[in-house]
Amino acid sequence: MLLRASILIWLLVIWAVSGFGEAALTGLSIPATVSAINSAAPLSQRVVHYEIDAKYSPKTHTLDASETLTYHNLSGQPLDTFPFHLYLNGFQPTSTWAREAKREGTRGEDFEQLDATRYGAEEIKSFEVVGQGDLTSQLQFIHPDDNNRDDKTVVQVHLPKPVPPDGYVQFKINFHDQFPKTVARTGWDRESVLGGQWFPKIGVWWQGAWNCHQFHAYTEFFADFGVYDVKLTVPQDEVVGASGVEVSNVSNPDGTKTVTYHGDDIHDFAWTASPHYIDVYDTFQGSMGPVKIRIMMQPAHMRLVERHKRAVQVSMRCFDQWYGPYPYKTLTVVDPEPDSESSGMEYPTFITGGTAWWTPSGDRTSPEEVVEHEFGHQYWYGMVATNEFEDAWMDEGINQYVEIKVMDVMFTPSTSVYDFWGATVGERDGDHLFYAQKPDFDPMARKGWQFANSSSYGVITYAKTAVVLLTLEGIIGEDTMRQAMRTYFMRYRFTHPTKEDFLKTIEEVSGKDLRWYFNQAVYGTEVFDYRVYKVTSLPAEWFKNDLKEEKGKTEYINNVWIQRKEGFVFPVDIEVKFDNGEKVREHWDGQDRWVRFEYWKKAKVDSVEIDPDHKVYLDRDNFNNSYIVKENLAPAHKLVNYWTFLTQFFAQFLSWWLV
Amino acid sequence: MQGEGLISAGARIARNNKRYVVWFFLLNLAFARLGASGLGAQASATLDHSFYADRLLHGFNLAVLNELIVRPEFGPARGATAPAMIFAVLFFVVSLIFMPGVLLGYSSDHRISRDEFFRTCGHNLWRFVRLFLFFIVIAGIIASILSGIEFALAKAANETSNERLPFYMHLASLVIMFLVLTTIRIWFDLAETEVVLRDQGATRKSVASGFRTTWHNLKRLLGSYVGIALVALLILVAGIVLWHSIVPPASVFGAFLISQATLLLLLAARFWQRATVVAFYLGKWTSIEETKPASTALVSAS
Numbered sequence: 018m019l020l021r022a023s024i025l026i027w028l029l030v031i032w033a034v035s036g037f038g039e040a041a042l043t044g045l046s047i048p049a050t051v052s053a054i055n056s057a058a059p060l061s062q063r064v065v066h067y068e069i070d071a072k073y074s075p076k077t078h079t080l081d082a083s084e085t086l087t088y089h090n091l092s093g094q095p096l097d098t099f100p101f102h103l104y105l106n107g108f109q110p111t112s113t114w115a116r117e118a119k120r121e122g123t124r125g126e127d128f129e130q131l132d133a134t135r136y137g138a139e140e141i142k143s144f145e146v147v148g149q150g151d152l153t154s155q156l157q158f159i160h161p162d163d164n165n166r167d168d169k170t171v172v173q174v175h176l177p178k179p180v181p182p183d184g185y186v187q188f189k190i191n192f193h194d195q196f197p198k199t200v201a202r203t204g205w206d207r208e209s210v211l212g213g214q215w216f217p218k219i220g221v222w223w224q225g226a227w228n229c230h231q232f233h234a235y236t237e238f239f240a241d242f243g244v245y246d247v248k249l250t251v252p253q254d255e256v257v258g259a260s261g262v263e264v265s266n267v268s269n270p271d272g273t274k275t276v277t278y279h280g281d282d283i284h285d286f287a288w289t290a291s292p293h294y295i296d297v298y299d300t301f302q303g304s305m306g307p308v309k310i311r312i313m314m315q316p317a318h319m320r321l322v323e324r325h326k327r328a329v330q331v332s333m334r335c336f337d338q339w340y341g342p343y344p345y346k347t348l349t350v351v352d353p354e355p356d357s358e359s360s361g362m363e364y365p366t367f368i369t370g371g372t373a374w375w376t377p378s379g380d381r382t383s384p385e386e387v388v389e390h391e392f393g394h395q396y397w398y399g400m401v402a403t404n405e406f407e408d409a410w411m412d413e414g415i416n417q418y419v420e421i422k423v424m425d426v427m428f429t430p431s432t433s434v435y436d437f438w439g440a441t442v443g444e445r446d447g448d449h450l451f452y453a454q455k456p457d458f459d460p461m462a463r464k465g466w467q468f469a470n471s472s473s474y475g476v477i478t479y480a481k482t483a484v485v486l487l488t489l490e491g492i493i494g495e496d497t498m499r500q501a502m503r504t505y506f507m508r509y510r511f512t513h514p515t516k517e518d519f520l521k522t523i524e525e526v527s528g529k530d531l532r533w534y535f536n537q538a539v540y541g542t543e544v545f546d547y548r549v550y551k552v553t554s555l556p557a558e559w560f561k562n563d564l565k566e567e568k569g570k571t572e573y574i575n576n577v578w579i580q581r582k583e584g585f586v587f588p589v590d591i592e593v594k595f596d597n598g599e600k601v602r603e604h605w606d607g608q609d610r611w612v613r614f615e616y617w618k619k620a621k622v623d624s625v626e627i628d629p630d631h632k633v634y635l636d637r638d639n640f641n642n643s644y645i646v647k648e649n650l651a652p653a654h655k656l657v658n659y660w661t662f663l664t665q666f667f668a669q670f671l672s673w674w675l676v
Numbered sequence: 677m678q679g680e681g682l683i684s685a686g687a688r689i690a691r692n693n694k695r696y697v698v699w700f701f702l703l704n705l706a707f708a709r710l711g712a713s714g715l716g717a718q719a720s721a722t723l724d725h726s727f728y729a730d731r732l733l734h735g736f737n738l739a740v741l742n743e744l745i746v747r748p749e750f751g752p753a754r755g756a757t758a759p760a761m762i763f764a765v766l767f768f769v770v771s772l773i774f775m776p777g778v779l780l781g782y783s784s785d786h787r788i789s790r791d792e793f794f795r796t797c798g799h800n801l802w803r804f805v806r807l808f809l810f811f812i813v814i815a816g817i818i819a820s821i822l823s824g825i826e827f828a829l830a831k832a833a834n835e836t837s838n839e840r841l842p843f844y845m846h847l848a849s850l851v852i853m854f855l856v857l858t859t860i861r862i863w864f865d866l867a868e869t870e871v872v873l874r875d876q877g878a879t880r881k882s883v884a885s886g887f888r889t890t891w892h893n894l895k896r897l898l899g900s901y902v903g904i905a906l907v908a909l910l911i912l913v914a915g916i917v918l919w920h921s922i923v924p925p926a927s928v929f930g931a932f933l934i935s936q937a938t939l940l941l942l943l944a945a946r947f948w949q950r951a952t953v954v955a956f957y958l959g960k961w962t963s964i965e966e967t968k969p970a971s972t973a974l975v976s977a978s
Contacts, residue, residue, distance in 0.1 A: 207837050293837055317839040355839045374839055431737065438920045439736050446739035454746055626727055638747065639740075643727035652729035653719040654928045656741075657712045660760065662935045664708035668764035669939065672771040673946050674815075674861065676808065 045185035047089050048244050053262045053281040053366075054344050055306030061282040061511035064089050065243030069216055072250040072273070073290065078205045080194040084216055087187045090180045092222040097179035099188075100159065100229035101172050104214035107232035108137030108197040108204075111167035113160070117234035121470040137197035137204065141172065141217060147187040149177055162231045162466060170232040172217070190217050199358035202369070206357035209291035213364060214238065218285070223404065223513055230406040235474040236465035237398075237405035237412070238285065242511055245280040251290050258313050258349045259288035260367040282344070282511060283365035284402055289351050295319065299326050301333045305342040308333065312350045317374040321384055325350060325370065328388040328427065335423045336396055339499055340506040343395060350388060361387045363394030379437040385427060386434065386444070390420050400510040408516050409474070410461040410539075414482020415519075419502075421445050421483060445487060445634065451480035453637045457542045461485065462516055484634040485538040491632025492534065493527040501526035533586075538635065543584035547627050548641035550580040550611060554621035569597060575616040577625050581607050585635065592629035595620035602629075622646055682900050685959075686952025689782050690944065693951070696778045697944045704767055704943060705936065711763035715756035722750060733926050772808060776800035778947070779872040782954040796872060803871045806879045811864045815857060822853050855898065858905065862897045863890040865953040873957065893956070900952050908945035911938060 047063040054060060071082035090096050107114030110131050119131070144153045152174050159173045160166060180186040194215055197204040203213035220229025221241050228239060249257055253274045261280025268274045280286060294313040301308040312325050329350060333343060351369040353359040360371025360383075368391035372383035393416040397403070403411035421444040424433035434442040458473035461482055468474040490498040505514075505522040520535050537543050557572040558564055564571075577593055591603040597620035605612050616622075626643040628636070636642060690697070722744055723729035731737040732744075744750055777793035788796075826849035833842040867879070867886030876882045890897060915938025923930040 207835070315839060356834070375843065431735070435738065438916075439925055440738055441735060442737065442739045446737060450739045450742050450746075453743060624727070639728045639743065640722050640726045640747065643725075645725050645727065648724035649729065649733075650720070650724060651926065651928055652723040652733040653716060655733055655736075655926075655931070656719045656723070657709075657716040658928055658932050658935065660712040660715045660756065661705070661708045662939065664711040664760040664764055665704050665939050666942075667760070668704055668707065668767035669943055669946070671764055671768045674857065675768055675811070676772045676775055676804070 045087055045187060047087060050244060050279065050281055053279055053283075053346055055303070055308075055342075055346055056344055059282060060344055061242035062091065063243045063282070064091055064241035065219060066246075067216070067243065067286065068246045069286075070248045070250075071216075073210065073212070075205070075208065075210065075252060075255070075290075078196040078210065080196065080212070080215065082192055082194070082216065084190040084192065085187060086190065086217075086219060087185060088180070088219060090182060090184050090186065090222075092225075093182050095179035095181050096186075096222070097176045098227070099174050099176070099186075100220040100227050101174075102214070102218045102220065102229060102232070102238075103139040103141070103170055103172055104218075104232050104238075105137040105139035105194055105196070105203070106169040108135055108200055109169070110136075111165075112170060112232070113163055113165045113168040114170065114201075114232045114234050116165070117466065121234065122472075132198070134198040135200045135204075136195070137200070138193075138195040139215070139217070140193045140195075142191040142193055143189075144174065144191075145189040146174070146176055147189060152176070160231060161229070162233070165231070168231050171220075171229050173229075188219075192217055199354070202359050202362035204359070206354040206359065208293065209354040209357070209359075210289065211351070211353060211357075211359040211362075211369065212288045212290075213359075213362065214285075214287075216286070221404075221513065224515075228404065228406075230466075233406070233466035235468060235471050236409065239402070239404045239406055239513075240284040242282055242284045242402065245278070245283060245286045247278045247280075247286055247288070248275050249278070249288055249290070250275045254292045255290040256292065256294035256296065256313065257288065257290045258294070258311065258351060258367070260286045260349070260365050262347050280365065283399070285364050287362075287364035287367050289313065289353070289359075289369075291354065294351075297322050297326070299329065301330060301343075301348075303333065303337050303343050305344045306346070308343060308345065309347050310350065311347065312352065314352045315355060315374075317355075318352055318372060320374075321352075321372055321376060324378075325352065325384050325388060328385040329392060331427045332389045332392040332423055335426055336393070336419075339422075340396060340419075340503045341510065344400075345395075348392070348395070350392075352384070361391060363391045363398055365399045366395070368392060368394070377437070379435060381424070381428060381432075381434055381436070386420070386424060389423050389427070390416060393419050393423070396506060396510075401506055402511070402513050403515075404513060405465070407464045408462070409465045409478045410482040411514075411516060411519060413478045414461065415486065415502075417448065417479045417483040418486035421448065421487065445483075448480045448483040448487075449634055449639075451476055452484050456481060456637055457544045460542050461539045487634040488538070488632070489523065489531070489534065491630075491634070492531070493523070493529060497527050498523075537585050537587075541585075543586075544637055545585035545587060545633075545635040546582040546637045546641075547587075547589060547607070548580050548582055548638070549625045549627060549644040550578040552577050552622050552625055552644050552646060554646075557617065569619055572617060572619050573621050575618060575620075575622045577614045577616075577622060578611055579605060579614075579625075579627060580611045581609075583637070587633065587635070589627055589633065590629060592626045594623045594625075596623045682896060682952055682956055682959075683903055683948075685955035686900065686904075686948050686950075689951035689955055690948045693778075693781050696781060697940070697947050700771065700774075700947070701940045701943050703770055704939065707763035707767045707770075708760070711760035712756075714759040718750050718755055719744065722747060735925050772804055773797055773801060775868065775950075776804060776872045778950065779869055779954060782951050783869075783873050783958060799875075800872055803877065803879050804868065807864060807867055807871065807883070810867075810879070810883050811860070815860050818856060818860065819853065822849070822856060825849075826853070854905075855902070858901050859890060859894065859898055862901055862953065863887050865950060866890060866897075866957060869953050869957045873954075897953070897956060900956075901949055904945055904949050904952065907948075908942055911941045911945065914938075915941070 047066045049059050066087040068085040069082055071080050073080045115131050144156055145151045156172050156174055158169045159171050160168050196210060199206045203211055218240055220227045221239055245261060250273050251257055253268055253272055257276045259278045260283055261278040264277040264279050266276045293316055295316055297312040297314055299310040301310055310329055314322060345366045347366050349367045353369045353371055355373060360369055362369045370384045370388045376383055397416040398412040405412050424444045431443040432441045433444040434447050455473055455476045458469040459477050461477055501523045504526050505519055509518060524531050553576045554573045556564055556566060557574050579591060586607045588606045593601045595618060603614055624645045731740045774797050777797045780796045781788050830842055830845050833845040863886045866889050867882040870876055870882040870885055871879060919934045923934055
């Protein structure tokens, strides 16, 4: 008896020492379902399983829901603190989002007053940790980024018992949402709603700490992969679309219906509903299996269906061939409520485009460009799930670069944005223009909310990254660049890679040390601007009073000066053409501020061009990259001609009506 | 078909006095060239020696154009726009000054002398300025009211889920605004004609008379004006289509020719409207006075 008691005591001591107080719930797991992917096994290391049962009221634009979140602790250490995003609380006047947006403007938002219709809220009604009781009263708002005590976009809970490494914990949360009139790609507009960032979402344990930033005016999102099972109850006349695959659609006696969705290996869930959507279906035969494409069109946009389909098909084909397969069984493309703030947004397997019924074929910004861009995010954000708060260039910028490549395939490099009666804009030209206007406020490698302003965020994150990668393509070659991007995608899909993961992959695949470039382009703010500073052709016998110059006989001392105007050091090629047709290629390492090339020839310099193969897109000013000795007046005359026409027309218009 | 007769009579008067259109067109061109000189100087400094400029010559790359404009070396945008605005306004002022001479020429069955032309212009200058001020006040008030109504309707249309409704709202509003403003233009064109042809010093009387005449003959006059405006629209569209389809992008001279031909015809359309009012005015004058001046034959023959 004493022996038994001793053994029991020792067992109790051992249990207490080994894990006393740790909330190791048994029987929990993240489902290994694959019904939403073309794969026999899960593709990601699944950390979360969200089960949400939500009821939406279109009259009040509110939603009441219960959420069961099962979390798998893969941090390698016990966890007793868990932060959650409550993004909809950003749409309140004292939030960090609103303060930043008021100060600098934000993604598509620049307001005098945050109109009351644009207020949003996400209120946790009850918060239970299974096995540890109701912890609603323990919830605490935190402000890790700016110490704004009025910000309620991140809430944290401290568990009485920590979750052991590799253990599971389950949260049961009841919450209430008030959707704003669409802002920052979420909310209602007229009779539609786009449910984005609408549920309490747990932060990411990343690089040894919780990563759960407040909602900022420019930044986007970051979350862990897992499984989503979501039930949406809405009025029966609503057409509903969402991330993942539709599992069931059941009519309820009270005039509502419940649509159930399931998603595998995704890290967010968005949905939309409107009585006006018209569904159009298509299929893409991907390398991992067929993908069912559902396009939810506005009734007035049906003439643009084929353009949507083509944009999706070309985009999916390019990505599949160039970088790797799209493994999901569905892709939902939403043509959102016109003029709403819900266009142009990406969620896993679910994107919003945005167009207008009158969009002419020459305007490729919508639907083609926006559909392509948002689809691209299925790769650069959806699968390669970088931290959008901290490394926005890795999703937006890399995606912008690939957008250029895909749009080149869809149209031509010089007409991929606009093509109206000879007036054209190509994607790369547009990005270069955008970049050139503000190239040096911030480095690409900067946390999103720390950019100087929204304009700098936009320029650097999207446009500069795109031209940096285009220039990188010029350095290592298009095929190598594509191979490097493919390696990066295949290696890091379904993970959260860092910027160094990307840069090292490029170096590894290209076999080149590119630090000199990355340090300036990615981590630095130096501006790239080379120019032809001066060109002279002086007769070698200039000192003779009776000198008669004869073409082909007189010898000239030709001098060409090239200047590096700004701080970015880059080796360049230079082509000098002479008036006898001869061409000379020079290479300059760009280390000094300027260089001079001298040629003694029986010919004069005809023209000089820096980067004659047009591989460098980073140069802010392309006009000064060349010099033609004999001036060509035609371009300026053409402009004057156009301007004269407009001035005359305006003058006639004025006189027509006034006298 | 009285409307057709009026339009034809106006066309005949305008055709017989082509020199006015030509002179006004040359002024229009000269002023615009001066207005474009700022842009020309700014553009030349950057474009004349650069290969990159080729993207504006062979084709017209709007991003490259923007790059040109945002270059610090290009200078402020107002360096190009301010002269254009000034010379456009100058053309309006010149039109205001010389329109009385044109109206006299249109009403006359012989070619009036330069002396007559300029004397009429000088004689009627302040009357035309007063009429212009009347016009600005009346048209401004009516246009503001219409714009307010249009804004309210557009806002309401935007709230509906019919996406095309706001567009059709705008279109209908534009058409209504065009018709109302054209009516006001007819009214003041008649007033100006009366001021010149009757040597009416009290412009308010001409304004009142112009209003009555417009009101009683609205269908006929508005039909004529709208018809000619549609011809002008067709000219503009045809000119742009031709410009795009037959002129190679790099052909500066070809573009100049076709653009100027289009603008000449557009200007002619406005003078055709003025001539139509003169024809109408002379015909009405005849019916009131029950006399038959030479110009009556012009109208009745049409």
